[in-house]
Amino acid sequence: MKGSSVAEVSYVERFKEFISGFRDEGGRFKYVERLRRMASLEGRSLIIEFADLYRYDALLAEELVEKPHRVLRDAEEAVREILELEYPELVEKKRRFYVRVTGLFDTVKIRDVRSEHIGKLVQVEGIVTRMHPIRSRMVKAVFRHDKCESEFQWPQDEEELGGEGRETQYMPCLR
């Protein structure tokens, strides 16, 4: 968790607590079981129902809607940390895990999506009318300078290129 603030660390802990502590009406540890099933199928995605998160930690659920980039990243970190204890080989193999949240309390019609929704977690309804093959998405770029041939990766550390257009503006050798 490089560069994490106190708040971010607490998101990880709160998600770990939710995943390992949430019991359904039958008293079962719903997300511990889901995580085990995911691991046994060598999956990478844990599906969390928003209503369950809201029952367990309403503030965390609200933060998730307000700051999904930060909170989801920490939720994924929480999944990774839990799996590391029981399935270290899976963590080594998959490296990255995803948390998918379903069943938000609000559904926005696509035509009603506004600028106020930018950066927020929004649920829309729709029908898939067309499919296309999987396309690759650049998550990390390696730049090589023409003259000195020095290479560097962007973004650095564990970050990935998001949809935010954070391209590099400089080459380190020119600094």
Add this chain to the structure above:
Amino acid sequence: MISERFKLVKLDYEFRRVRVLFIKDHPSLPTPTGFVDVRRGDELELPRWHARLLKELGYVEIRDGYVDLDYINVHHFKERRSSGGGKLTQVPQDFYMKAFELIGRLNKLIRETPSQAILRDREVAERNLIDIAEARLAKILKLTYSGGEEFRDKMTPEERIIYNHLVEVLESWRSHVKSSIAGAGSVER
């Protein structure tokens, strides 16, 4: 008395008809139109209090069902997100009655088959319901002062009772001030 009006709201809720599915035969079921022989699989509309009684005796499943904790949580979420704007969100007319019913059911479950999940649900239900009632009360107080007639249809019957009562109190104070000024006599020179 305001508490009498709240009781009337409760009575109205209890007498409203709900759909029930009979899961076993009930010979000679008393209804407002006479006694009826009901068979398993039949559907009828009965007053809520009657439906509840039959459910407790194991005769029916109530179609217009009971709500669960998500019902309160959905409205809690919406109310909190709109609290900055000061506008009342739309809640069902019988929102409080259904929420009270849910808490009553959770209390019963705690007595009969206590578990950690039920205790947690009970605690969350109470906390979030109080949160909703307080947030809405704050908005109603503001609307009372600034005139919130257009929001009346977003209030539950209980909230309308409070709103009308508050408006009455404010109006009587305003008219008292006006009449006192009018009757104060001329100023001595």
